[in-house]
Structure formats: structure tokens, C-alpha cells
Amino acid sequence: MNDMKLAEKAVRMSEAKISARDVNVFYGDTHAIKDVSVDIADRTVTAFIGPSGCGKSTFLRCLNRMNDTIDIARVEGEIRIDGQDIYDPSIDPVQLRAKVGMVFQKPNPFPKSIYDNVAYGPKIHGLARSKADLDEIVERALRRGALWEEAKDRLHQPGTGLSGGQQQRLCIARAVATEPEVLLMDEPCSALDPIATAQVEELIDDLRKNYSVVIVTHSMQQAARVSQKTAFFHLGNLVEFGETGQIFTNPKDRRTESYITGRIG
């Protein structure tokens, strides 16, 4: 049985980091995601675009089982990460979320110090062997989050005392501190000014070297700037998925075209 799993894994591993097949999501009677199948590659940035309420966040939250926390949400279909079905009963969602990090739309640092914010994940997963080790993890995460220079002198001040953009970068640092393999970002820049946005985008580009990044965005320009692949959602359907360049310059579906040119949404 183990062998079978391994064999299957090898096949799936060949191209996709995450592969979703016929995913349907219901909120009570609302059918929010309809038969979505998609393969998300490793070490790429994939952008989810689409009009408001089309299910981008819902689908994103399926990928780390955040929807489990919503009582009325029901997920059907199959989602595999590295060939492993993440909705399999043997999978611990807690472990999964350490591997699939998430950054939310609104910066939500813990009301603790900057240091504790970043150190929390590594601590609960036992990633640090010593205090010095933990210090190093925190520093590396903050550097990755492009916050180290601003935060190094105030590590023990509350994270909630930072500016909005700094808070969002703190949340990114917190998410990367557990060394996830996939990073999900739900409109990470919607609360940020252009300068902070540019910093976060730079960061995303940097993160691509190690992670598979999925970003939901309402900004076409942002999707075009940071992503290699783009998925366009409309009314719960995945309408089109492909190379970012192709989606923006030569969309195959009329709905995609209308959306990018600003006629729907």
C-alpha cells in the first residue's frame, strides 16, 4: 500500500505542487466553487483574479483547509499537495497549515511583541532547538519579510504598534518563519500604500525562489507584475488558467477579456 502511494506520488510530482480536481464548495445552499480543476506549479507565483464574490478567497482557503473552521462550509473534490490528498482523514490540518502558510487581506498581527509574533509558529512546531536558534529563525524571517532593518531595534515592542504596511510585512514574516512550502496570500496589498505595495511585491518575487506562491489580487497590474500564471474566476467557475502573459494579452475566453479590459467586475 505504501509502495502504491509512493508510485502515485512520483507521477503527480512530475509537474504540479498543488493539483485540484473537480473541487466544489458550498456554504449551506450557496454553491461558491463549481468544478474547479487546476494545477499549481512549484516555485512560481500564481495569481487568482476575478470580480468580487466569484470565489477566489474561498478556493484559496480550501488549499490550507481554513474552510474547516466555517461550520456551514462543505468542500467536495480532491486537492493534492505533493500528491497527498489534503482532505484525507489521516491528514492533520494543523500540520498542513504549517506547510501551507497564509497571509490575510487585513494585517492581523498578534497583540504581542514583534519577536513573539514571528517566533510563535516555530515555537509551536518545535522548529527551534535553542534560544539562539529561535533568534536566528526570527531574524531570517524578518529579513525575508523586508522588515528587519525597521524592526531590529524594537523587536520587543508590540507588533500592533507598527504601521499598516509594516504590520502586513510582519504577517508575511510570521508566515514564512515556519518554512512553509506554499504561501497563500489573500489580497495582501489591499491595505497598503504604493511604496509598501512595491516592497511586498519585491518580496513575493523573492519568495518565488523557494516557495509556490498563490496570490489573490484585484489589481490587474499587480497580477501582471508579480505572477507567472494567472487564473481567472467568474461566478465560482475557473474560466481560464494559463501563462500570465497570454491571459493578459491574448485571452481565449470572452469573459476574461471583458474583465481585463474593465467591462465586468
Place this chain on the structure above:
Amino acid sequence: MTETTPTRGIDWASPETSSRLKARRRRQNRLKYAGMVSIGIAFLMLGILLVSIISSGYSAFVQTHVEIDVFFDPEAIDVDDLPRSNFNAVLAATMQAQFPEVEGTAELRRLTGILSDGARWTIRDLIVENPDLVGETVAVSVPVADTYDQLYKGFIDRETPEQFRRLDDAQIAYFDRLVEEGRVEATFNWALFFNADSRFPELAGLKGAIIGSFYALATCFVLSFPVGIGAAIYLEEFAPRNRFSDLIEVNINNLAAVPSVVFGLLALAVFLGWFGMPRSSPFVGGMTLALMTLPTIIIATRAALKAVPPSIREAALGVGASRHQVVFQHVLPLAMPGILTGTIIGLAQALGETAPLLLIGMNAFITSAPATPFDSSTALPTQIFIWADSPERGFVSRTSAAIMVLLGFLVMMNAVAIYLRNRFQRTW
């Protein structure tokens, strides 16, 4: 090509508009004045309450004492057998020495009646402390009996005809002579806080009631705080939402509205009846109060847990915290100030609760403070109840004084609650 919607010209200066504006302003003012009047009425009521309590209770904080030169007569006092020593005789002799002209046992007894009944315990305590005093003469300050206390405080009208007065002319004359000699003095009534209950108002104090209330509240806290928080956490964070949990929720809310006397009856039947726990004990009182405080704490805790923004839970879940880590490491600490505030308010309610304590016998007449939570005792509200029922003039002011002490404790507890709320309030 495009149609333009014509704008309707509105004349903001027209008479109709300005009269409408005036009417609106009038309505707003009416509301404002109605609000001010209701606040005024509320304050007036509170003012009347406080004035009446303070005006009748302030005098209990002072107690009249008289200084007498006590000769510790070796004839009457046997250091090795204090219970048999005749301290009354010592006091009588002391008064006789003070008023040599008084003759006859009956008249002497009336004279000695100026002193509180507790005077003999005062001098006995002196002997216990220092047996060498026997044979000496020492100036001792002892409380005067309640009627004389009232006289000195001016509550007995000397103009009233003698037969309608509680003290006759001779008694007043004796007392006045002591006053003239500068032996009478009104001092702060420490006995009110450091004595237990007594039949004699001048000796009665709240020590037993305060300690009883303290034990009862401590028991109540120890029982209801962990259980209440545990129940609230389970219901709010872990329990599945279904009919059954809805039923529990409705019942807890109803429980908070059950009249306290019902809890008293329950405690009487269960704690005292079935389990045979000690009657009148603060421990049983605390258990009864815990039944009442529990729903308050559960409701306050659930509200505090609910008030923690979901973004914090998501953040914690997002880095891979388990549900119980989310609750205990993030949600609970943030909800703690709210939980504590609710708990203190629940305990303050319990502190003032009378009916259930009456039913389990905490209105017994007990003249010593409880040493443990299992001894018989009164509590502050039941002590007030007992004193309010006593006919002596001195207990009237002591009742009000006890109410002031109880209110003082309540104000202190609420102040702590407000402090906690302000100190730890967060904005997100």
C-alpha cells in the same frame, strides 16, 4: 442623445423649510431635556438613599467611652480562676468610689449600669494580659451602655418629662457628673470592625459578618470561576452547534434570572438535607452563591470570548496552531480582562445576596467570628437583616453603618472591575 434628469429646485430659505427645521430642533431638545430629567431623578433617588443611610448611620462610627479608676481587688479577682472571679463586684466598687454618696445595692446597680455590659470583659482582658495588675488601681477606658451613648450623642431629649424618658433624672445626673469631670469621651468605634455580634449594641461589631462574607465569597469564587470559565470555553469554542447546545444556552440564560431564594431552597434541601453539611456555615453559603454566580460568569466569559476579533483566531490557525492552542494562547488571554470584570460584578452581586443565606441559616446569633469556613457565621447582608430586626436604639444606627460598610465593599469591587476594564481595554 442622453436625457438629463431635471433637478427639482429646493428653496432652503422658504418658510416651510425653516419651520420644519425648527420643529426638528424642538424635538431634539425635548429628547435632550427628557434625558436630563431622568438622570436627575435617578441621582435624586441615589442621593436620598445615601443621605438617609449616612444620616442614621454616621453616629455608629463613634462610641462613647468613660474612663474609670479601677481597683483590681485581690478579694474579688482570682488570677488562677478567672471564670469565678467577680468582675462585677470590681466595677461596682469602682463606681462606688467614684460616687461615695450612693447607697443601697439597687441604686449602685443602676449606677454601674452606665458602663457597658462588656466592661467586665475589658478589665478581665487586662488581667489576662498582665496578672501583676491585681492590687493596683488603673485608669481604664470602657464603653458606656447604649442608652448613655445615645444620651451623649444627643439622641435623648432632656426636655422630655421624666416618665417618658429612658433615663431618669438621677441617672442623667450621674452621667453628667462624669462628663463634668472630663471622664467621658467619644472615640472612633473600632469595635464595629473588630468585635463580633453581641446582644449589646455598644459591643456589637461586624467582624464575624465580614469574615463570614469573605469565606463565603472565597468559596463562591473558587467554585464558580474555574467551572464557569470551563463551561463558557467549551460552549463557545468547542461545542457543536445543535439543538442540544441551544437548549443548554437557553437554560443558562434562564438560570441567571432565577430568583435567589430558589437557590436558597435548593441548597437547604441538597447541601444541608441530603449531604448534611454544616448549617449556617460560610462554606455552604459560598456553594449556594456559586450556583447563582455561575451563570453570570458563563455569560460574561462567553461575551468576552466572542469579542475577540476573528482575525486573531485566523492568524493563529494560519500558522498552524491547533484549536486548543488558539483558545488558550490567544483568545483566552485577550478575553481575560472581560472575564475578570464579569466575575467581579458577579461576586459583588453575591456579596449583597441575602435570601439564600437566610434559608441556610446564616442569620444565626453568633458572638464569635468563624475560625474556618465550616463554622457557623453570619454574612454582611444577613447581619444587616439581624440588626434591622433588633429593637435597641443603638442597632438602628449600626444597621445603617453596616449597610455603609457593605456598600463600601461593593464600591471597591466595582472600582477594581472598572480599573481592569480600562487598563486592559484594547482597540483593534
